[in-house]
Amino acid sequence: MKRLLAALAAAALVPAALAQGAADFPTKPVTIVTPFAAGSGPDAVLRLVSDKLGKLWNQRVTIDNKPGGGGFIAIEAARRAAPDGYTLIQFDSEHIAALPHLYKSKNFVTLQHFDPVASLFRTPFFVAVSSQSKWNSMKDLIAEAKAKPGQITYGSWGVGSPGHLGGQQLDALAGLQMNHAPYREVSQLYANVGTGDVPWAFASIPSSQGIYKAGKLKYIAVAATKRVPQMPDVPTMAESGGPAGLEVNSFVSLLAPKGVPEAVKKKINADVAKAIADPEIRARFDTFAFEPLAWSPEEITRQAEIKSKIYGDLVKRGNISLD
Incomplete structure (x- = not known):
């Protein structure tokens, strides 16, 4: 009976310990791996966001650029890291939703290996x-x-x-x-x-x-349903005489190796939302015509699934492969 009571008491402490761990996060430097080259638009935004997060967390946030290989160089660098929130990876929606259809022989489904954590922006084309x-x-x-x-x-x-x-x-x-x-x-x-x-x-x-x-x-x-504020004279696809249903855009998010505690994911999500709300970052987004996003992990997954359906159909129709 004493052992049972001790076990129950220990189990009762787990949620509190996880919550405390999330409240303390991070207690050491954080690394964000990215498949984008240094100097690219996503890299420039990530460096601004990481600087804001570093100040918010009072910890160093390091960007590790690993371009090439269709994103798999970055993927391999991040996928085996501990699922504790200290290693994140920057993906666009194509790494999440198109890559599994383009590299079928690899049998790699991004969301089977990584959990969405926070969204950054969406770019129109x-x-x-x-x-x-x-x-x-x-x-x-x-x-x-x-x-x-x-x-x-x-x-x-x-x-x-x-x-x-x-x-x-x-x-x-x-x-x-x-x-x-x-x-x-x-x-x-x-x-x-x-x-x-x-x-x-x-x-x-x-x-x-x-x-x-x-x-x-x-x-x-x-290729959108609304005009872009930074280019107000450019008509939408439908206004220009194109198919009204044609939307071409890409969203960029942060993910983590699968298994990160929910409390840690929520903290990172909230802190990234604070960072991208900063006027300096919003001004940089305006320069690029990037739309700031503050999606939950669940919404990132939902949006990725929508794109995956579209991309899967297009890849099949065009017989496209990168294998």
Whole structure:
């Protein structure tokens, strides 16, 4: 009986201990692994957020850039870490939702290995064409693509990227047949769109603003249901004559190796929300046309599942594989 009472007493202390552990978190430095290269838009935002978190937590927050390998270099660096919240990984929605469909031979489902913890931002994508292009709307682009099946090419920053899958979705919704040209270098992609060597591409503000500000690009639509405040003169996809249901965007979140205590996840989620509410970070988001997000882990999962369904259908339709 004494042993039973002792065991019950110990069990009763566990929730309190976990809550105390979450309240104290972190008691040592935190590492955030990212598959994005140093200097990229997601990396720049992550460094601002990590600086705010470091001050809030009174602990060092280190960014570990591990680009390449379709995200798997970063994944391997983070997946075997202890599930205690001290190792996080930055993913975009494609690492979460598209990667399992693109690398079927790896049998890797992101959310079977990582738990969503906190959201950071969502970025919209614009349809970019040369400033000299005769296309001034999606209606123009679609009309020519229909008149010349298999002859219009669009570029993207890689097979399976939002720019590629967005083009596949446009094909499906508008009944088109266009060619895809993947690029290794994002700067080269938009340089070629600017010269007209590639007729069009989806583009985010940070990836294309240099060519845009040089007057070599124009945006004929944003693939969204609402106009973007930073580019109020650019019409939505529907306003420009494109499919009303076509939305192309990517959201970026922080995840952790599966098994992080709920109390720790909630604390990180709340503290990240505080960080991205900071005026300095909001100002940087505005520069990039990033939409701040403060989703719960459950909402991140729900949004990822929606994208996974869309991406799975597109990958199957286009017979796309990175195996």
